[in-house]
Amino acid sequence: MKEVIITRYGSPEVLQVRERRNPTPRSHEVLVRNQFTGINFSEIMARMRLYPGAPKPPACLGSEACGIIEQVGREVSQFKPGDKVMLFSKYKSYATHICTDQNLVIPLPEAFSMQEGAAFPLVYVTAYMMMFDLGNFREGETILIHGAGGGVGTAAIQLAKSMGGNIIGTSSQWKHEKLNELGVNHCIDYNTEDVYKKVKDATGNRGVDLIIDPVGGNNWKISYKCLAKMGKLIVYGDQNFVKGKSFNFFVSMKELLSMPKYKPIDLMSRNKSVMGYHLGRLDGAEEKIQRAVNGLLRLVNEGKLSPVIDKVFPYTQSAEAHQYIQDRKNFGKVLLNFGDNAE
Ligand SMILES: NC(=O)c1ccc[n+]([C@@H]2O[C@H](COP(=O)([O-])OP(=O)(O)OC[C@H]3O[C@@H](n4cnc5c(N)ncnc54)[C@H](OP(=O)(O)O)[C@@H]3O)[C@@H](O)[C@H]2O)c1
Known part of the structure; x- marks a missing residue:
């Protein structure tokens, strides 16, 4: 082999x-x-x-x-x-x-x-478990998908669409036309645009119900501000660690220092939630993965996922x-x- x-x-x-x-x-x-x-x-x-x-x-x-x-x-x-x-x-x-x-x-x-x-397998199970097991995403709600043009991002778009959700996506500018074709209602270029302001404008100042964010420290701070009442932020990656072709100590230190700290009392009084998801660390919870796979296969059979x-x-x-x-x-x-x- x-x-x-x-x-x-x-x-x-x-x-x-x-x-x-x-x-x-x-x-x-x-x-x-x-x-x-x-x-x-x-x-x-x-x-x-x-x-x-x-x-x-x-x-x-x-x-x-x-x-x-x-x-x-x-x-x-x-x-x-x-x-x-x-x-x-x-x-x-x-x-x-x-x-x-x-x-x-x-x-x-x-x-x-x-x-x-x-x-x-990997990107759809990840998107499904975040959106439905953790995020309780429902019809008519609004999701902010960071990295919308990536593997997990495009899977999440299809899942949100299958539920009748409103979708805001961030990505590099050149992906926006393709994102609109997939069903994204509002695209934001995180390189040049003010994500917080664009999200507020797109939601009539209300904020979003669910955010999936694999970008890292500084972005999590912005995402938290974008949450509506009862909104949930799910962190599931940290792409900011990746700069250049190989490991860089200073980039990693900067990223570690940029991590936000959330106080339980603030989460309560603001009605916001912050959650984490890691498919690779679900040993012992295989039945939850299987449940997600079953749900996904039903959507595939209905022709809703491709x-x-x-x-x-x-x-x-x-x-x-x-x-x-x-x-x-x-x-x-x-x-x-x-x-x-x-x-
Ligand atoms: N926790 C879990 O269980 C789990 C499972 C699966 C994936 N993930 C995480 O989810 C994220 C997306 O995974 P994926 O496999 O679907 O990848 P992906 O989104 O296809 O990744 C590539 C895209 O990420 C964006 N990006 C943002 N920061 C970047 C950087 N520093 N370097 C290169 N590209 C960057 C770029 O798109 P734009 O410029 O358009 O943003 C790029 O085209 C990753 O952080 C991954 O680790 C986590």
Whole structure:
């Protein structure tokens, strides 16, 4: 098999292909011949030594993929060789062959291509659990989606639309036309516009009911101000740590010092909530993830969700794919092709 590993921490060029023996599934695992892998921002952070809990180099990366089951462990009953599946994986999906626990595998919906299957699990489950499990998002409410043109952002737009929500999205200016096409009511260029003022204008001074914010310290302060009564701010990433191609001590210190502090008494008297979400830290709460997957598959069957795929790179160009995302060129998901003709 071939896998893409981080040979050391650093710029995208540290991603290299290496050859290994094919893995053998353990009793509760399936072995999948991978076709496409979805790249997630956390992998860029792991490559830059900015993601606590990620394996140390040399190590494979990757949290999701889509392929065909080749072999099953002896305790696996729900799947068989030949099944097309989407899957979660813990740092193993930048590879042609992936062994993963049967509980992390989802049958590929009939309506989905293999590429859509690779662009689905992580970002849709993240958006769904934030919006509906934590955020209690309802019809007619307004959501502010930061990073609206990204993987999680485009998934959240489709979910908000499926509920009949009003959507405000922030992104780089060039993505606004595409965001409007997806159903965003108000777009804000966070680089040049006053986000707080634009949100107040768009909501008649009321503020928003739900905000999902992966940007970091300074943005969380602005987001908090944008909340309506009973509004909820969900923090779920910190992209401000990522500046340049590799880890920078001063950038990280600046970001740590910019973190807001919330006082419980203020949260109470202002009727605002601040919550955190981390899919990678949900061990022991698998039934909650499964409930989200079931809800999502219902929406897929109703034709309400269709992953936005921006670009597919052959796995031999994983470094270029990481750089593309870091250059903020993606609208939706970027995939790696691990299929037979990928090289
Ligand atoms: N907590 C969780 O469980 C969880 C799960 C999934 C993802 N996440 C987080 O959610 C965020 C989005 O993830 P994603 O995989 O969907 O990625 P993504 O949104 O596709 O990320 C790329 C986009 O982020 C924006 N961006 C903001 N700051 C950036 C920076 N410093 N460097 C490069 N791009 C930057 C750019 O768009 P614009 O310029 O248009 O804003 C860029 O195109 C990430 O922070 C990720 O870690 C968290």
